[in-house]
Amino acid sequence: MALGVTDVDLFVPDLSFVFGLASKDGACAIxxxxxxxxxxxxPYHERLVKEAVHELGHVFGLEHCADSRCVMHFSNSLRDTDVKRDTFCSRCASLLTR
Ligand SMILES: [Zn+2]
Ligand SMILES: [Zn+2]
Incomplete structure (x- = not known):
């Protein structure tokens, strides 16, 4: 498992830009x-922590969460990132520990 941090803008088809990406096989995230x-x-550092935790959540098999304060909520803007916390909601946390 590896987590990379890059200064380069990341793009995926149909999503314009993304804050991060995780590989489906769970080997790495960026x-x-x-x-x-x-x-x-x-709060740049807080945002970076949130998005890093988010991508690690994907690496561990979590999907996006409907709870806007859950770290697994999908961010499409900095405001989304600022609203959510750097922790998992109880539902995601319970999925994680399984
Ligand atoms: Zn995501
Ligand atoms: Zn959640």
Whole structure:
């Protein structure tokens, strides 16, 4: 298992840009710092932690969560990332520990 952090903007088809990606086989994940910096004023480090935990969640088999405060909630903007916490909701946490 490896987690990479890159400064390069990441794109996937149909999603314009993404904050991070995880491989389906659970071997690795990558987080892009490019968009997380935003205007340079935001809580950049917190965002990076959230997106890193999010991608690790994928590596461990979690899907996206409907709870907007759960770290597994899909972020399509910095606001989404700022709203969610860096922890799993009880549902995701219970899936993780199985
Ligand atoms: Zn995701
Ligand atoms: Zn959740």
């Amino acid at each position: 987080v892009s710092t490019n968009r997380l910096k935003g205007d340079g004023q935001g």
